[in-house]
Amino acid sequence: GQSIDFGMLAAPQAISDIALGENGLWYNIVLSDKLHPVRAALVDPRTGKEDRLDGTIARGITGTGTVAAMAVGLETGIIKLPYVDTPDRKIHLTNGITFGEEDVREAGKATGAIRAGHRTLIEEVGVADEEVRTMYMAGASGTYVDPIKAQTVGLIPRVLEKTVQAGNTSLMMSYDILVDDDGLDKMQDVANAISSKHIMFASSKVFEDIYVNEIAYWTEGMSMEMYNEMVQHAGLRPLPDIVRPKEIVRLVLSDIPVIGARGLKTLDDVGVYLMGSFEGCIGCKKCQKECPECALQVSAMGHKKFLIRVNTEHCLGTACKKCQSVCPESVYDFSALKIVKKGEDA
Incomplete structure (x- = not known):
């Protein structure tokens, strides 16, 4: 999001x-x-x-x-x-x-980058599209994303026989390490057995050629026919027609599959705020209005100074940072906010 x-x-x-x-x-x-x-x-x-x-x-x-x-x-x-x-x-x-349309463009740029990544790996490894038979999906994609919809927008390859949604694999791995004394060693053995070739997309000419066309497709209305002509002109293979997976395996129903007897409780009060005041802030409250988590509040301090306070239980600044990007004066710096215990902020 x-x-x-x-x-x-x-x-x-x-x-x-x-x-x-x-x-x-x-x-x-x-x-x-x-x-x-x-x-x-x-x-x-x-x-x-x-x-x-x-x-x-x-x-x-x-x-x-x-x-x-x-x-x-x-x-x-x-x-x-x-x-x-x-x-x-x-x-x-x-x-x-x-x-809205700006959301479509932003989503397109993100999914286009992922599809460009898939195509780059296929080109670099030298496999045919039909050789990629199974797609394993983890994290939120491995829990809530419909694989067919993901394939429609390019998040997973266009030709597949099977998709497996494995859920929150990081959480599962953490659990396995805690309950099995040999769990970490077993995982390291698996990692050591995997042969790898590191491909840096930022410096890959293949990725660049593909992503330029992805941007044109999602944000400028380039047709798929023109897209394929352009990638072929760059010496790359065109996108194949979509072949839907015959088998879809979903291993979990929610992000935390086993909640436990005590149930799931969201921590509503972490006990601290992130707070700060910035020279040049005009108190327009655009940062407050744009916060999707309703975590931020702007209040007047007097003498044309304003205090920004962020509820840490709703935001730690690791996701959108919309508050920072919309500042019309470009003075707000999320990383400069200081931790203040609740009760000491008066």
Whole structure:
């Protein structure tokens, strides 16, 4: 969800998927308090008119929901790259959340980079598209992303026989290390057995040639036919027609598959703020308005100075940093904020 207007981290109340309903309506699938995806609303993407199906109220859209919105938009024709074909040029989701043309371009640049990475690896290794038979998906993609939608937007290869969604493999690995004294040694043995060839995309001419065309495709309306002509002109193979996987394996239903007898509890109070004041701040509160997690507050200190306070339980500055990027005076520096214990901020 980074760089998306209503983007947010994967958390309760985040739109994690979109499914096509009857009469052009879209099911908006939202994460519950237990991180389970539920059908929360049936929405007209052109007008925003909706029927609530569940008590779960969305407050943003996460990366997997962005993938779904792009895929369903492309398949239904609401997205005609690089435009959104609705009266106000926005796709309407539940609870007033929208997905506009700038979001389409930002999402396209991200998925284009991933597809360029896939194609670069295939070219560098020298394998045919049909030789890549199975795609393993981990993290949020391995939990909530529909593999078919991911394939539509280019997150996984276009020709596959099978996809395996393995879930939060980092968390599972941590668990295995804790319960098995030999777990770390076993994982190191696996790592040592893997032969590798490191390819730096930043310096790869193949990646550069492909990504230039990805940018043109997603943000400038280049046709797929022209895309393939251009990559062939660069001496590279064109994109093959999509072959859907015959088998889709999903190993988990949620990001934390085994919550335990005590259930899942989100820490609401970390006990500290991040706070700071910046010379040149005009108190416009754009940073506050743009924060997708509603974690930031701007208050007047007097003498034309303003205090910025960030609730750390909602943001640690490692995701979007929209607050910093929208500062009209370019004076706000998130990394300069200081840790202050709650109660000492008066």
